[in-house]
Amino acid sequence: MYQASNPGFVKTLNNLTAILDKAERYVTERKIDPEVLLTWRIAPDMFPLTRQIQLTSDFAKSAPARLAGKEVPKYPDEEKTFAELKARIAKTLKFVESISPKDLDGCETRDINFTLGGQNVHFKGEPYLVHFVLPNFYFHATTAYDIIRSFGVELGKRDFLGM
Amino acid sequence: MYQASNPGFVKTLNNLTAILDKAERYVTERKIDPEVLLTWRIAPDMFPLTRQIQLTSDFAKSAPARLAGKEVPKYPDEEKTFAELKARIAKTLKFVESISPKDLDGCETRDINFTLGGQNVHFKGEPYLVHFVLPNFYFHATTAYDIIRSFGVELGKRDFLGM
Numbered sequence: 001m002y003q004a005s006n007p008g009f010v011k012t013l014n015n016l017t018a019i020l021d022k023a024e025r026y027v028t029e030r031k032i033d034p035e036v037l038l039t040w041r042i043a044p045d046m047f048p049l050t051r052q053i054q055l056t057s058d059f060a061k062s063a064p065a066r067l068a069g070k071e072v073p074k075y076p077d078e079e080k081t082f083a084e085l086k087a088r089i090a091k092t093l094k095f096v097e098s099i100s101p102k103d104l105d106g107c108e109t110r111d112i113n114f115t116l117g118g119q120n121v122h123f124k125g126e127p128y129l130v131h132f133v134l135p136n137f138y139f140h141a142t143t144a145y146d147i148i149r150s151f152g153v154e155l156g157k158r159d160f161l162g163m
Numbered sequence: 164m165y166q167a168s169n170p171g172f173v174k175t176l177n178n179l180t181a182i183l184d185k186a187e188r189y190v191t192e193r194k195i196d197p198e199v200l201l202t203w204r205i206a207p208d209m210f211p212l213t214r215q216i217q218l219t220s221d222f223a224k225s226a227p228a229r230l231a232g233k234e235v236p237k238y239p240d241e242e243k244t245f246a247e248l249k250a251r252i253a254k255t256l257k258f259v260e261s262i263s264p265k266d267l268d269g270c271e272t273r274d275i276n277f278t279l280g281g282q283n284v285h286f287k288g289e290p291y292l293v294h295f296v297l298p299n300f301y302f303h304a305t306t307a308y309d310i311i312r313s314f315g316v317e318l319g320k321r322d323f324l325g326m
Contacts, residue, residue: 003289003293004292004293007293007294008294008297011294012298042205046312126166130170130171131170131174131324134171134301135171135174135175135301135323135324136320136324138298138301139301139305139320142301142302142305142306143305145302146205146305146306150205150206150313152206157299161295
C-alpha cells in the first residue's frame with residue numbers, strides 16, 4: 001500500500017513543481033499577468049489551474065493520512081501566485097514524506113470514512129487507494145498539465161513523468 | 164502488484180467506454196462529423212483523442228503482460244470510429260482480465276526491459292508500475308476525458324471515476 005501510493009505522489013508533486021517553474025517563466029518572459037494562466041481552464045465548467053493543483057495536493061495528503069488513521073492536515077485554499085502554489089506542494093510533500101511504510105501496515109482492510117459533497121462515503125483501504133485516490137490524484141495532476149499545455153507552454157510528457 | 168494495477172485499469176477502461184458513448188451521442192445529435200471530435204486536441208502538438216485512447220489501451224495491456232513475463236499483445240493503431248475505439252478497449256479489457264493475481268506473483272523485482280522511442284529502458288517491476296505505468300495510464304485516460312470536455316460534451320468527474 002505504501003509503495004503503491006507515497007513514492008508516486010512524491011515523484012509527481014516534484015514534477016509539478018518543475019512544470020510550474022516553466023509555466024511561470026513562460027508568462028514572465030511574455031509579460032502576461034500570471035493570473036491569466038492561474039485561472040485558465042480546459043472547459044468553462046472545469047476548475048482552473050490553481051484549483052487543480054490544490055486538489056492534487058488534497059488527494060496526496062488525505063490518502064496517506066486516512067490510510068494511517070491520522071488526522072488529514074487542513075490547508076486553506078488561498079493560493080494566488082505560482083510561489084504560493086509551489087509552497088502548497090512543498091508543504092504537501094513534507095507531510096507525505098512524514099508517513100512511513102510502517103504507518104500504513106495492514107491498511108488494506110482499514111475502514112475509511114469521510115464526507116464528499118455532503119455525502120458520507122465508505123471504503124476499505126485498498127479500494128479507496130486503487131479506485132478513488134489514484135484516479136483522482138492523477139486526474140488533477142494531468143489536468144493541471146493539460147491546462148498549462150493548452151496555454152502554449154512548451155512541455156512534454158517527460159516533464160510529467162520526470163524522466 | 165495485481166491489486167495496484169489490473170482492477171484500476173479495468174474500472175477506468177469501462178468508464179472510458181461510457182464516456183465515448185456520451186461523446187458519440189453528442190456529435191450524432193448535433194450532426195457533427197465524428198472525425199472532428201476523434202481528431203480534437205488540447206494543444207496543436209499533443210495527440211488527438213483517438214491516439215489518447217490507443218495509448219491508454221497500450222499501457223493497460225503492456226503492464227500486466229510485462230509484469231507476468233508474457234508477450235505484449237500487438238494491436239495495430241487503425242481505429243477510425245467510436246465503435247472501433249470501443250472495440251479496442253473491449254479487446255484490452257479481455258486481455259487484462261485474462262491475467263490472474265497468481266501470474267503477477269513476485270513481479271515486484273522482475274526485470275522489465277523494453278524500448279521507448281528507440282532507447283532501451285530498464286526497470287524493476289515495482290518502480291515500473293508506480294513511476295511509469297500508473298502515471299502514463301492515467302495521463303492518457305485523463306487527457307482523453309479533457310479533450311472530450313474541451314469539445315463541450317457534458318461530463319463530470321463522476322464519469323471518469325465511474326461513481
